[in-house]
Amino acid sequence: MPIGIVGGNAERNRDHNQRVVLEYVRTNEPAGRAEIARSCSLSIQAVSNIAAVLESQGLLKPDGHRTGVRGKPALQYRFNPDGAFAVGVELRPDAIVVSLLNLSGELSYSKRITSVVADPQTAVLQILGLLEEAMTETNRERSHLLGAGIVMPGPFGQTALTSAGEAVLPGWDNLDPQEVFEKSLNCPTLIENDATAAAVSERVAGVAKGLDDFCFVYFGAGIGLGVISNGHIQRGAYGNAGEIGHIITQFQGNQCACGNKGCLETYASRFAAIQYMQKFGIDLSTGADFAKLLQESNPHMLDWLDQAGGHLSQVIGTLENLYDPQTIILGGALPDTVIDALIERIELPVGSVSNRADRQIARLVRGFSGRQTAAIGGAAMVIHQTITPSHLTLA
Template identity: 35%
Template structure:
């Protein structure tokens, strides 16, 4: 995965985030190796490392000398150097977790809140965050990231229907989240947050090109390219659940008929009268069509199944892979299965949401690019219009 720094004059916060990310991914690691990996000079890396070490984000270690001279100091993340809160709001309820800089879940909590209103949700979130942060009283809580069903900003699809948060249209998400928690706030679609969490802490760490198929109340997915989630022109790339796959099929709240998530999602399973095993057999042909579409469009190393669905259900779906259609992914030289089940589990969304907050606070430009900037045609790394 290519994490590369920038030499533009306003790139210092971005470089700080890249260096920290490199230490997290590859530590213990020496300064020279960081410089080689991210494309910055050793001097630049050393300056950033000194700042990060002084601020308590990283630790420097030196092995006992085994001969002449001192071995180079190596760097690793200080897990207790900071924390972030990840929030996941779904049509079923609210999940939250306190997560350290290494991605470890310190504690998580859940509130049953079907079809929760924004006012009730932010009141609950405020109480949940207070409960979690008390576990590390005096610790540095960098920010909060919230994941919720997309898409965002689409008149006929956003916050419409049982697979999303009906009644949340035009809610000022970041502002409400900051007011209710007192923390710098960021937000993202749950499928993108889950893909980020899997890249940082799960199977995605071993792949640079993979598709994360998010199996939640609805269905979505994102392509991860060289470690980066592909966003699309308005930040909504990945709404695979609204691809019509059954001509004249069930009506979907988006207005189309036969959309994929009407047949392949937890909401579709809820409407099923038989057993989970029977349901998997029933929807396997549609699932195989979806995999063929993904593979032929994106040519991924693998498709990783994850989301809110129980691991047993995901494994049943993956177990039907013997019936997959021919596609560009049907290669004899594969090093990974065409379908894998995510290792990050349901915490992947929370870890990804928390990671958004860490990246956003340590590198404000990156945070805005990744979580909020959806104005078509604006490139914040080029215009430098945000204060670092």
């Protein structure tokens, strides 16, 4: 019943510490117990006990001894990526994608079906079937299933903006999808939007591995934003944070479906590109069309990219100034070459808190997971939640 901040006890503390150790090993492997203890402010003995538990659960595995330094060689622990797995599901009106990820975020299975009826009952049955199939294919036991992360278009009972070209799922209006999936899949379930899921997937296994502060600009039908800050997902007060597509980049500009004029989405989204090219009689309905036109250096395509790049530059600059992230990632349902072409065209302001000399990573990078981002992101959400400790920080 109680939701929100709660008190701790020995059991919850133990849980927390397991996560802390797991997360430390994941991002610093290989690591010995003494090292872990120092870094996590725990006693060696405590780490020893915790490591033993995690090893017995198959989440950690020993990997030889460290040599070359003084003292007794430390037994090095590594993350055991195959100790558990998570399912990610992307549910859209026209397709379902089911992906299996191991604990390291490596994709071990993925299947996409396009003959979809997206109403609740049918969709759930289809997903269940795909999950069973995936588990037999990959020889996984259900007991190792951490949970499921579902990425689907919302909103659910929340006020939100209507976006251009965004399809809605039929029949889900009055349902709580979290509840529906939790019951039918019979495992812990998370529901998330595509941008946030993509951001998490980059952190679990992509270009943001080890980063605690970054933004992911997601090109779906519209444009979304996922923000990880201090290692935690930012959702805002009502779960609608990151509505980057409706930032106005042009005073009195294009009419947007949301009612405003000049929204970023009307210039730089996939849907915007489709509309733009339509004016010249060019069909751009698939991602392949995009890539092909770009490769051919189609002048209209290049024009669109230039224009989109200009609008994106403004918004990316704003993100840097507001969030002060380690990096900003671009990705989603566009071919890699198109993302790269956009990145090339984005001019980052010289005067920015992000323009620092000691950068470890570029200010702007392309996401790793490409088209499957959403489903992978769903599974990554589960892994993220399993791994990420809920904050107990020391100054």
